[in-house]
Amino acid sequence: MNSTRCAACKYLRKKCPPDCIFSPLFPASDPQRFAHIHRIYGAGNIARMLQKLPAHLRAQAAESLSFEARCRIEDPVYGCVKIISQLQQEIFMAQSQLAKTLAQFQVFCNSLSIADPQFQHAAEASSSFIDQGPRSNHL
Amino acid sequence: MGGNGSSPCAACKLLRRRCAKDCIFAPYFPSSDPHKFAIVHKIFGASNVGKMLQELPEQQREDAVNSLVYEASARMKDPVYGCVGAISFLQDQVSHLQMQLAVAQAEILCIQMQQDQPVPTPQIEHFASTHRHQDHQQNSLFYHSRNNHLPQQQQHLNFASSSSDDHSIQDPFKRESFYGHHDLFS
Numbered sequence: 469m470n471s472t473r474c475a476a477c478k479y480l481r482k483k484c485p486p487d488c489i490f491s492p493l494f495p496a497s498d499p500q501r502f503a504h505i506h507r508i509y510g511a512g513n514i515a516r517m518l519q520k521l522p523a524h525l526r527a528q529a530a531e532s533l534s535f536e537a538r539c540r541i542e543d544p545v546y547g548c549v550k551i552i553s554q555l556q557q558e559i560f561m562a563q564s565q566l567a568k569t570l571a572q573f574q575v576f577c578n579s580l581s582i583a584d585p586q587f588q589h590a591a592e593a594s595s596s597f598i599d600q601g602p603r604s605n606h607l
Numbered sequence: 608m609g610g611n612g613s614s615p616c617a618a619c620k621l622l623r624r625r626c627a628k629d630c631i632f633a634p635y636f637p638s639s640d641p642h643k644f645a646i647v648h649k650i651f652g653a654s655n656v657g658k659m660l661q662e663l664p665e666q667q668r669e670d671a672v673n674s675l676v677y678e679a680s681a682r683m684k685d686p687v688y689g690c691v692g693a694i695s696f697l698q699d700q701v702s703h704l705q706m707q708l709a710v711a712q713a714e715i716l717c718i719q720m721q722q723d724q725p726v727p728t729p730q731i732e733h734f735a736s737t738h739r740h741q742d743h744q745q746n747s748l749f750y751h752s753r754n755n756h757l758p759q760q761q762q763h764l765n766f767a768s769s770s771s772d773d774h775s776i777q778d779p780f781k782r783e784s785f786y787g788h789h790d791l792f793s
Contacts, residue, residue, distance in 0.1 A: 508659075510652045517650075517686060525687045532691035536678060544659060545667045548690050549674040555697035562704035569711045576715060580722065 475502040480511060489518050493530040501534050508537040617644040622653055631660050635672040643676055650679040 476490035477483065479502050484491060490511075494502040505514055514533065518526050539548035546553070615626030616633035621644055626633060632653075636644040647656055656675060660668050682689035 508651065508655065510655050513650065513652050513655075517682075521686060529687045532688045535691055536689060540659075540678075544663060545671045546674045547678060548694065549677050551694050552677075552690060552697060555694065555701060559697065559700050559704065562701060562708065566704055566708050566711065569708060569715070573711055573715050576718065580718065 472496055475499045476506075476511060479503055479506060489515055489526075493518070493527060504537040504541055505530075505534050508540050509533065614638050617641045618648070618653060621645060621648060631657055635660075635669060646679045646683055647672075647675050650682050651675060 473484035473496060474488055474491040475494040475496050475498060477488060478496060479499060490502070494505075509517075514530075517533070518529060521529055536548050539551070543550055615624075615638060616630055617636040617638050617640060618632035619626035619630060620638055620641065632644065636647075644653075651659075659675070660671060663671055678690050681693060685692050688695075
């Protein structure tokens with residue numbers, strides 16, 4: 469048994485065995501982290517999820533679960549999904565803005581290329597830039 | 608639905624218990640869609656979901672269920688990063704678009720300066736909204752991620768009480784997860 473119990477075993481009031489799956493991921497120094505994750509997922513579910521993962525990925529899984537648990541506690545209705553929704557909105561707006569900008573740019577270059585052939589290259593470049601835009605931003 | 612004895616909700620069916628008239632799960636987990644509750648139960652656990660719903664006003668429960676289903680689906684598909692992987696991916700998309708927009712604006716200004724012609728520059732809205740992450744101190748984790756994976760299929764999240772194919776939330780993940788390479792938490 470570990471001389472110092474991990475945060476999980478302390479919270480659950482049980483012995484912390486040497487092979488405790490929580491021990492490397494939930495040190496006693498941060499008891500709240502486990503408390504949050506236990507409140508949302510439950511210790512049993514967390515242990516099961518972590519058991520299914522290779523050992524070298526468990527720390528990142530614990531971190532992401534901890535983040536999602538904190539988001540859910542702060543926003544019990546939407547959790548971290550709200551961030552996703554906001555980001556999707558931002559992407560939509562940014563793509564619209566970009567399309568508008570590139571279209572205006574092309575119009576501008578085209579008008580310049582008519583007046584001054586040296587801008588024909590810019591007009592062609594903007595046209596290909598516009599073509600590249602949608603390809604690299606699939607939605 | 609619940610309590611009529613003939614059709615227990617999906618939750619009570621899975622949990623093999625009687626579906627009471629006031630079953631908290633019944634309005635949101637109809638028996639016609641057993642998979643919806645199954646994934647939520649797998650990730651969060653039925654009792655945790657019940658507790659969360661109990662703590663919410665009734666008018667917010669449907670949205671809460673939808674978001675829980677979304678998170679559970681994401682976690683099933685990406686057991687390491689779950690929704691966090693999607694957030695990182697989308698943030699990269701936003702950065703990439705901002706960069707493209709900046710380049711386009713610079714091009715216009717450059718030509719404008721060369722021509723010395725006043726061309727009205729497009730009104731660029733400041734969409735690098737800072738408010739989005741101010742509430743979440745954890746979001747500083749994600750700004751370390753600088754991989755420029757080009758965005759692939761992404762769908763909008765819709766929390767309206769709609770009936771779509773995938774448990775009332777569109778499935779945002781139409782490709783394999785590659786988030787394993789992101790160093791999100793350093």
